[in-house]
Amino acid sequence: MDIDDSQEGILLFGILENGKCEKFIDSSYRPYFFVLPIDKKKAIKEIEEIVKKNSLPVTEITEDRRILHGEEKEFIKIYAKRHQDMQKIRDAIKVLEEKRGGSGSIIDEFEYQISAYRTYLAEKGLSCLNWFEIETKGNQIKSIKKVEIPPPKLKILAFDMEVLEVQRGTPSIVMISVFGEGLSKVITYQEAKYTVDSNVVNDEKELIKSFLEIVQDYDPDIIAGYNTDLYDMPILRERAKQLKVDISILSRDNSGITLSKRARFTTARLIGRVHIDIFNFVFNILSPMLQSEQLTLKNVSHELLGDTKLDMEYEDILQAWDKGHELDKLARYCLKDSELVYELTKMLLPDIEELTKITGQSLFDTSRMPYSQLVEWYYIKKSKQQNRVIPNQPKFDEIKERQKATYEGGFVKEPEVGLHKGIVVVDFASLYPSIIATYNISIETLNCSCCKDNGYKIPEFPYWFCKNKKGFESQAIEELLIERLKLKKELKKLDPLSHEYILLDTKQRALKTIINASYGYYAYPASRWYSKECAESITALGRYWIKEVLKKAEQKGFHAIYGDTDSAFLKIGDKKEEIKQFIKEINQSLPGLMRLDLEDFYVKGLFVPREAGGVAKKRYALLDENGRLKIRGLEIVRRDLCRYARQTQQEILKFCLIDENIEGAFKHLNERIKALQENNYDFKDLVVYEQLSKPISEYKLISPHVIAAKKLIEKGIPVGEGSVIGYIIQKGSGSISERAYPVELADASKIDINYYIENQVIPTAMRILRIFKKEHTLF
CATH class of the missing domain: 1.10.132.60 (B family DNA polymerase, thumb domain)
Incomplete structure (x- = not known):
């Protein structure tokens, strides 16, 4: 399913059971936003006067009860004729806020800036990549409901372009390659003895047309590339415009390529198909786990696929094109890039799909979301399910103020420099998320009135969290933690090579991605659910528990040579059974969902000092029992x-x-x-x-x-x-x-x-x- 909100109602593109792509319109969505009043009757009257005076496109004003930060409040719900009218209506009525010198009948407005299709997905509880049973009248949807059966196989087409300055100052597309199931082709406009399937045309204009014809004939659901948001798609659109080539058929609604820029992020959207720039997912989600020097297609492919690009520098490509030699090498080079993009997309798409289901958003958006947005959209989806009003994004000045805020992070026991033997590393499983769930860390449970004397007390701070009522963020993260624990138990029963194992493992990885980003979202300055108090409460509890583990380890005779946030490096010699018993005892004393795990045994470990004397955090190398090196913080990585x-x-x-x-x-x-x-x-x-x-x-x-x-x-x-x-x-x-x-x-x-x-x-x-x-x- 892909979505476009450019028409009256929501336009949905979906794949039918017979594999055909169709589009439908759901006119049931009515754009609205909320107003939190001080005096409800007065506010409604004044809003109606402003609407009438300014002829604003408001279709209805109603009353609604919703939850905001744990409290049920009375809201005014304003329906707009079109989604794009909401900002205009909001701007007109915000003069009623006391802080803006108005009559003071309203406090604030909410949900007027969220895009229509994103609101629609969250409100309906729909998610792309699911089957739906729909009842229609013509192309209008009368009813839609989710059906729990496996999703269809999506058709992927990967592409790559070679761009050269044939004429000074003007980038020209000299070659395009495409790769998909049953398709492997290069399009260019220089004759040569090509050893790959090639289509030689007359010029760049025909090259673009030929590419469009392949897309139309192949009719992919996903068009994939690497860094195509920033590079290939903008160039393709610009060259097509200059050469007067109609590229509208790239989208299934004939809208072509839609470029949009927000802050420093550029996206290229295709309506009815999903454009996935696989670089975005690698950069946003995978990069912390990769050893690659740079996130180039060459490096990422080598690390993830065990395959890599053909060797050809820019000067070699320029020479090949200018002099008309080694064109076959250039064609193979270009085609190999498309093949690598295709294989990376096939490998990473299951993870992106699972994240799409958790966030309840589109495949296009989820594939581009950094950690903070994945958490945010999961929370927005849960908010809609629980009849909550979504908090506003902070204004620029507020973000700047938040960026100045600092607080103490995780505890670090400085490592003992040198070579050590007989080491075990133990670490907490999802330490910060399990603290959020266990101690009911949420904005609405912080310093509640009912638990001042017996709430969850936070060491080092005058904070406590409620024991009587579950908080929103705490409950949301707890659900993911419990689901992941169930999946991991199921995985232990399955053959790691089985299809079922691969499916469940993909799901638990997606859950882990959002779970582990939950703490950071509290401290993210642009967060809708920002809370410095919650963030520093989590780290305070983390410091308390890692210190407890280090202290109890020393009492048991295991020398702690290093400790960092959620991990303890203990010198144990050959006492493997004793350490396992120690972990068991610790877990019996841990509250809620908190759990200490055995990470691994290491034959030796080398801990390195920092340059100006003293020692360094996270700068070490460990040798495990299989002869493998684990390296952190050194220049090697x-x-x-x-x-x-x-x-x-x-x-x-x-x-x-x-x-x-x-x-x-x-x-x-x-x-x-x-x-x-x-x-x-x-x-x-x-x-x-x-x-x-x-x-x-x-x-x-x-x-x-x-x-x-x-x-x-x-x-x-x-x-x-x-x-x-x-x-x-x-x-x-x-x-x-x-x-x-x-x-x-x-x-x-x-x-x-x-x-x-x-x-x-x-x-x-x-x-x-x-x-x-x-x-x-x-x-």
């Missing part, structure tokens, strides 16, 4: 250093942690430095990759990758927000940033080797080697 420096550190880590050969580690560092000095290295290993997170014009601090990007633009090479810039540092005068050259324009003979030795290789290596006290001399 950082994305802003060259591969040569990271590889050096990783090899030194193995010398120290696995072999315990410190002399060998120093010797290896000397050899790596010598190799650089003797030009015995691969040029590509010195490239640093960084991503442009915003347009070039918005950067205030001019860092190396921004300077390198500007040099690309000067040469007519298109880059912008989302582009990954590879650069090296060359010899010369000026700052390091000024000496940054994009890899496409770099001169290998001018690389500043001393920069790499002194600023990258030695500092990253010594992060580990300074642990060991012996005197060693570097080459």
